[in-house]
Amino acid sequence: MHRLAPLSARFVGSPVAGENPGWRGHVSVDAPFVVLALVQTGTKVLWGKAEVTAGPTSDVTLHLHPLNHEGTSVQFLFTFGSGMVTEATASFQPGRLSPVQLPEVPLGPGRAFRLCTFASQPPCAFFIFFLAASDVTAGRTGVWRPHKILRGAFPEALETALFGARHGSFSGSVAAF
Numbered sequence: 598m599h600r601l602a603p604l605s606a607r608f609v610g611s612p613v614a615g616e617n618p619g620w621r622g623h624v625s626v627d628a629p630f631v632v633l634a635l636v637q638t639g640t641k642v643l644w645g646k647a648e649v650t651a652g653p654t655s656d657v658t659l660h661l662h663p664l665n666h667e668g669t670s671v672q673f674l675f676t677f678g679s680g681m682v683t684e685a686t687a688s689f690q691p692g693r694l695s696p697v698q699l700p701e702v703p704l705g706p707g708r709a710f711r712l713c714t715f716a717s718q719p720p721c722a723f724f725i726f727f728l729a730a731s732d733v734t735a736g737r738t739g740v741w742r743p744h745k746i747l748r749g750a751f752p753e754a755l756e757t758a759l760f761g762a763r764h765g766s767f768s769g770s771v772a773a774f
Contacts, residue, residue: 602729604706619660620697629730636685639719644758647680648739687717
């Protein structure tokens with residue numbers, strides 16, 4: 598069985614207040630890497646792939662864009678380098694939106710890490726999945742896929758995203774990974 602290349606990542610940033618609250622910062626990684634951003638909204642999982650990142654850092658933002666004046670309905674704008682997930686929306690009870698905090702613990706390859714969750718309707722959770730650039734092949738348009746030898750090494754639903762297009766969705770749960 599093929600082993601994933603080692604990788605260590607750490608998020609640095611801070612919550613953003615104001616009209617579009619959220620989180621802004623970057624991730625520092627010790628080797629070239631790729632990221633699959635995942636957003637679970639109820640039983641639907643949305644994904645977005647960032648192109649291979651050669652440098653040691655990549656910008657990360659999670660903004661909550663209000664869809665009404667009361668701020669009880671929002672669109673999540675989750676960007677990671679060149680990748681993004683923008684199709685997620687949810688509703689909150691007035692005054693129930695708390696500041697976004699991301700973990701400050703080292704993260705590694707081959708696992709979906711929960712960054713944050715929201716007690717919304719539907720419930721929303723944000724995940725990041727890292728792989729070393731040496732474990733993927735990038736196509737001519739920048740869309741990457743794990744090496745063929747890794748097919749079958751990940752849960753089936755996750756393989757839909759890993760071996761799929763730049764953006765997409767599937768039914769299921771990231772918690773199963």
